[in-house]
Amino acid sequence: MNLKNVRIKRKYEACIIMLAVLLFMGSCGSTKEDPADWQDLFNGKNLEGWTPKIYHHELGDNYANTFRVKDGTIEVNYDEYEQFNERYGHLFYKQPFSSFHLKFRYKFTQQWMEDAPVYTYRNSGVMFHSQDPKTILKEQDWPISVEYQMLADAEDGNPRPTGNMCSPGTEVIFEGEMDPRHCIESTSPTIPWNEWVEADLIVYGDSLVIHKVNGKTVLQYTKPQIGGEVANGFDPEMKKDGQLLNSGYIGLQAEGQGVIFKNIKIKDLSNKE
Known part of the structure; x- marks a missing residue:
């Protein structure tokens, strides 16, 4: 099959996936949402059910x-650090999910570790479809996962959309083709660092992924899978390039920038595929 036919085939497959999900969403549009469908991942009191994994x-x-x-939130806070020393961290929820709708709110703080890489400034994220945290090695910097990336205004005059996609050790199909970029920008506006942002991540197994910011869809892509680079120090058995990611763990990110998470809820969509 030549390159042109491959691209046509990929675009056709992406359209089929999109159409199927849109038809489902349209058929359910008149159904009133039941609050009981939502599960709180954070109890507002302690980190029960969550486990940290920090590089080194x-x-x-x-x-x-x-x-x-x-105060009923999960904080990423560095006031007990002397140096960041590349201590990229992730706080993982105890169970994996496949098809789900994750909702949370976040806000950055003024705290930033100056010895952290410059790209971490007003930058954080939520990992999903991650490898089991028990398989992440002590000297592995990033989990093999997909990331809902959160950015805020750096006050340098440059646009910084939030709700982007980043891919440590993974790849996705964007606009019908495998996209070689580590991060794909969303269409969201640049948001001030000290504003609460409502984030939605809607995942249908290994098919369609939708990112929303303050209720508006800002990015869509398909077929999350293992591949690419960026993640380092992993067990080679965990990185089987080309393997579609149908499920995995959710992790809140800490990479040198202070951030606050709250109202973390999830709805299982396994019966909606």
Whole structure:
């Protein structure tokens, strides 16, 4: 099959997936949502059900109280650090999910570790379809996963959309083709760093993924799968390039920038595929 035919085939497959999901969503548009469908992932009191994994540290070591609970929120806070030292962290929920609708709110703080890479400034994210945190090695910097990336205004005059996609050790199909970029920008506006943002992540297994910001769809892509680069120090058995990601773990990110998460809820969509 020549390159032109491959591209046509990919675009056709993407259109079929999109059409199927849109038809489903349209058929359910008149159905009143039941609050009981939503599960709270965070109890507002402690980190029960969540486990940290920080680069250079063993699973479960919440170094310098990086992840903490304050006033009913989960904070990423660095006030007990002397140096960041590449301690990229993730706080994982206890169970994997396949098809789901995740909702959460976030806001950045003024805190940023100046020895962290410059790209981490007003930058965080939520990982999904991640490898089991028990398989992440002590000296592995990023989990093999897909990321709902959160950015905020850096006050430098440059646009910084939020709700982007980043792909440590993974790849996705965007606009009908495998996209080689590590991060794909959304269509969201640039949002001030100190504003609460409502984020939605809608995932249909290994088919369609939808990112929303403040209720508006800002990015869509399909077929999340293992591949690409960026993640380092992983067990080679965990990185089988080309393997579609149908499920995985959810993790809140900490990469040198202070951030607050709250109202973290999930709805299982397994019966909606």
